[in-house]
Amino acid sequence: MLSIVLPAKNESATVARVVGGLCAYFPDAQVIVVDDGSTDGTGEIAATAGAKVVTQPYSKGNGAAIKRGALAAKGDVLVFMDADGQHDPADVERLLYKYGEGYDLVVGARSGLGSQASVARWGANSFYNKFASWMVGQPIDDLTSGFRAVNRKKFLSFLYLLPNGFSYPTTSTMAFYRAGYSVAFLPIKVAKRQGSGHISLLRDGLRFLLIIFKVGTLYSPLKVYFPFSVLTAGLGVFNYVATAIMSDSWRFTNMTALLVSSGVIMFLLGLLSEQLTNLQYKDVGVDED
Structure with missing residues (x-):
């Protein structure tokens, strides 16, 4: 069984379209929307569109929503993706095809400046990718992408390591490498985000720099x-x-x-x-x- 988990905070403008697309492509899949303390009716809209909604009483962060969704999922394979319309539901099938080749984690890798929210984010992510590649001795195309397919049992074994914020993709990717699991990266294109983002360059800049040290701590x-x-x-x-x-x-x-x-x-x-x-x-x- 396949479970698709979408963390969502105030995504009322896009969540119905994303959930509807997923239900059309994968009618037998379990689609879970984790409503992370939304104030715009995101949860109700997602439920109407056909998703199972898990509600957080207040915003706990992207990573916390991912963990809550993973625990609520019933599938052997988990797919994580955003509810803001950036990820194409059709790309889920491509992730699963790659996963079926024998990988434990497949990450949808954004490529080029056009796939990033800003020049600053693109530069920071490029640096993270190069640093992490040096750490593990393998090419890492996108360390921070939240679009991924993963073995549920193996993901749950690292749940205690995952932070509640936006650095959960980094932590989980490096943990899989450290444990010797097979990781693959699949090039994807992302659409421009609809609505305002939840990441502030000033607020989260230092937090993202700490990712570098977390990479080292998790791996070697x-x-x-x-x-x-x-x-x-x-x-x-x-x-x-x-x-x-x-x-x-x-x-x-x-x-x-x-x-x-x-x-x-x-x-x-x-x-x-x-x-x-x-x-x-x-x-x-x-x-x-």
Whole structure:
């Protein structure tokens, strides 16, 4: 069985069209709209269009809505997509076809500036993709896309890791890579969002920057900590040599001691984080079929 989950907050202008399209393409699928504290009748409109509506009494965030929808779903395969009209219901079939090739997670990857909400978002997402690709050693075409098909059991095993905000796609993608599951990216085109968005560049800018550190924490902390530890300790050695040349005295200064010890501490923190990450994924990967 297929379950399609749409988090929705004040999407009354588009939710009926999206739900209607999904019901037409997949009449046997379970379509779930998680009404995240809407004030414009989104839930009632979605129910009339044929969706099962799960109502949050107040807005808890996109990630919280996704988690609530995943728990309410009955299907073996989950498809997550937006209710704002950006994603084409016809592309769900393409995701499922790719998923059927043996993947555990298939992500609809936006390509090009025209598929992003703004130049700033496109630049930030491009950076995230390159950084995450370096972390996992595999090309990641779209780290933050919310349009995806996934194995429900495996997704639920990572539910405790997922944040309540907009970074759930990043967290789930990196968690699947870390657990050794198969991930694929399928190029898609997205339509221009109808209505105002729920992401503010100023409000969420720092939050999105924290995604970078979350990527490292979820996948391999030592891979992030180690370069910084080497750089810091290297600056300490450079300071020691430079001081000796300028003063003609090989003194181990306070600055040298601070830099070298900071580098060692960074390395040890990375090593500890690596071990904790290994423990976090120790029991992941056991199917209950």
